[in-house]
Amino acid sequence: MTIEEKMEHFKNVSLDNASAKSNDILTAYKQSLDEQFEKHKETALLESKSVESAKLNAVRLEVKRELSKVQAEVRRTVTLHQNKLKSQIFSAVVEKLNAYKKTEEYKKELISQINKISSDFNDTTVEFYIDSSDESLLSDLQSHTGADIKISTVPFIGGCKAIISDKNMLVDNSFKTKLAEEQEKFTISI
Template sequence: MTIEEKMDHFRSLSLESASSKSAESLSSYKQSLDDDLELHKETASQLAEESKKALMNQVRANSKKKLSSEQMKIKKELTQKQSAIKIEVFDRVREKLLEYRKTNDYLVYLENQIKNIMSEYSDVDITIYIDPNDSSLLDELKSKTGGNIEIYNKEFLGGTRTIVPEKNILIDNSFKTRLADQQDLFAITL
């Protein structure tokens, strides 16, 4: 073999070896890139899924917040409406009480109330008070019941208030107190 043949043979072996190593290196690099691509696809898919879940959670949270806000608004409006109805109902009741106080039935009611109190506390001195607006009934009530009846210094919508000093008792049968008690108990249910 001549030198040239040897050189050709060496060149071809070198080229084959370099080509083989290059192909191997390229294949290894391609595999590495394919692995990186798969890893990137999985990571991107996970990130997209997490982003989707986060967005869904945000939408749910916003929906719940808006729903809660609307519920509070409706409850507030309902409470205001109930309050307005309650005021209207008790304004009408006050009007009916004023009408009732102009009737003879009211006079009979006061007489019976005074007689009942006097019989219950017959063993002690008591003072029975009537509303200042009922002052026109004072003389008639005194003559029909024989009780110690006076005009109270403040209005209480009718009825009576009684003081039993010996027992330190106030008996409040006034319409104002009864109306306030009923107003506290009054509830509008749906």
């Protein structure tokens, strides 16, 4: 082989070798880029799912907040209506009590209450009080019971109160107290 042939052969071998190495480097580089691309796709997909999940959670939270607001408003409205209805009911009860106070049964009830308290505490001094609106019944009540009955300066709708000083006791059969007790217990169910 001549030098020129050798040079040509060396050139061809060198070019083939360089071309093979270049192809290997390009293949490795392409494979590396493909791997990076796949990792980037996975990361982007995970981030996308994470962002989607965060947005979904934010929407759920907002829906819950709005629902809570609506529920609170409904509860407030229901409570307002219940209180209004309760007030109307007890206003009607007071009207009925005022009508009852004009009957003979009311006077009999007062006499019965005073006699019962007098018999329960017959060994002590008992001061009885009736409401100022019942002043017209005072003489009848005193004559039927023989008790010391006074007109209260504090209005209590009707009924009677008794103070037993020796025992430091108050017997409260007033309509105002009974009405307050019933209002406390009264509930409206839906």
